[in-house]
Amino acid sequence: MESIGVLLLCPLMPYLEEELDKRFKLFRFWNYPQKTQFLKDNAHSIRAVVGGTTDGADADLIEALPKLEIVSSFSVGVDKIDLNKCREKGIRVTNTPDVLTDDVADLTIGLILALLRRICACDQYVRSGKWKQGDFELTTKFSGKTVGIIGLGRIGMAIATRAEAFDCPISYYSRTEKPESKYKYYPNVVELASNCDILVVACPLTKETHHIINREVINALGPKGVLINVGRGKHVDEPELVSSLLQGRLGGAGLDVFENEPHVPEQLFGLDNVVLLPHVGSATVETRTAMADIVLGNLEAHFLGKPLLTPLV
Numbered sequence: 197m198e199s200i201g202v203l204l205l206c207p208l209m210p211y212l213e214e215e216l217d218k219r220f221k222l223f224r225f226w227n228y229p230q231k232t233q234f235l236k237d238n239a240h241s242i243r244a245v246v247g248g249t250t251d252g253a254d255a256d257l258i259e260a261l262p263k264l265e266i267v268s269s270f271s272v273g274v275d276k277i278d279l280n281k282c283r284e285k286g287i288r289v290t291n292t293p294d295v296l297t298d299d300v301a302d303l304t305i306g307l308i309l310a311l312l313r314r315i316c317a318c319d320q321y322v323r324s325g326k327w328k329q330g331d332f333e334l335t336t337k338f339s340g341k342t343v344g345i346i347g348l349g350r351i352g353m354a355i356a357t358r359a360e361a362f363d364c365p366i367s368y369y370s371r372t373e374k375p376e377s378k379y380k381y382y383p384n385v386v387e388l389a390s391n392c393d394i395l396v397v398a399c400p401l402t403k404e405t406h407h408i409i410n411r412e413v414i415n416a417l418g419p420k421g422v423l424i425n426v427g428r429g430k431h432v433d434e435p436e437l438v439s440s441l442l443q444g445r446l447g448g449a450g451l452d453v454f455e456n457e458p459h460v461p462e463q464l465f466g467l468d469n470v471v472l473l474p475h476v477g478s479a480t481v482e483t484r485t486a487m488a489d490i491v492l493g494n495l496e497a498h499f500l501g502k503p504l505l506t507p508l509v
């Protein structure tokens with residue numbers, strides 16, 4: 197397999213790079229500033245592309261690589277990959293589901309607790325010596341709050357299970373009702389937002405879910421409601437979110453993702469009712485290693501003519 201060209205779109209994890217290097221002829225895209233020339237020179241040797249949450253195979257890249265057979269993504273979300281183009285051209289697509297579910301769900305609960313109990317501000321309070329002048333102000337209880345989840349897939353379900361342990365009533369929105377679910381279903385997001393304290397975005401980013409959190413949803417959530425986004429930045433109309441927080445129309449937000457990462461609207465930095473994370477939902481050594489092994493396993497399976505581990509297309 198050493199002669200098979202694999203294009204790695206962006207640095208993802210040293211372990212993954214080392215293992216790809218051992219098995220394939222690895223091209224690191226970021227090492228070639230003349231992208232168009234690089235693609236022309238290597239169009240006939242690249243048979244696989246590896247990307248992640250920030251970089252995927254878009255239509256132009258797919259068109260530039262006539263020998264492309266598989267796109268193996270180091271992420272569960274595949275919104276950066278032109279899936280229709282891949283289908284059209286018979287290019288296989290894989291992602292890394294399941295192994296990251298626990299981490300993302302754990303972090304969601306962490307974000308909720310950090311936001312409601314103001315854990316980051318409390319930590320700062322102790323470090324800055326302010327505790328010596330008096331106790332920290334009272335915060336907000338999590339247990340028993342109503343949690344609304346957008347997207348009751350693997351991650352949404354894992355969040356629901358965890359929130360249940362905090363005695364939270366759970367409700368959800370998804371395209372279709374899940375008859376097997378015991379949670380309350382709302383057929384639209386505004387209704388869900390009107391009926392929960394904490395609204396969690398945990399669905400894939402698609403044309404339909406782009407800006408699923410808009411002004412109407414935010415207003416329905418209201419000044420006592422909080423938004424948690426562990427999906428994609430583009431699920432949220434970010435300027436609208438910022439103005440709702442500045443105007444007090446929304447109670448708070450816990451965000452792991454942003455519309456234009458790594459750029460975060462600076463107006464958020466001054467607010468004490470937000471917790472901001474640098475897209476780290478799956479970012480543990482254990483999970484990222486498992487994700488890398490799935491990427492490698494899918495590529496090996498493909499080139500050995502075996503069934504893919506996690507086929508999407």
Ligand SMILES: O=CC(=O)O
Pocket residue numbers: 249270271272273274296427477478
């Ligand atoms: O955002 C993380 C992922 O899609 O894996």
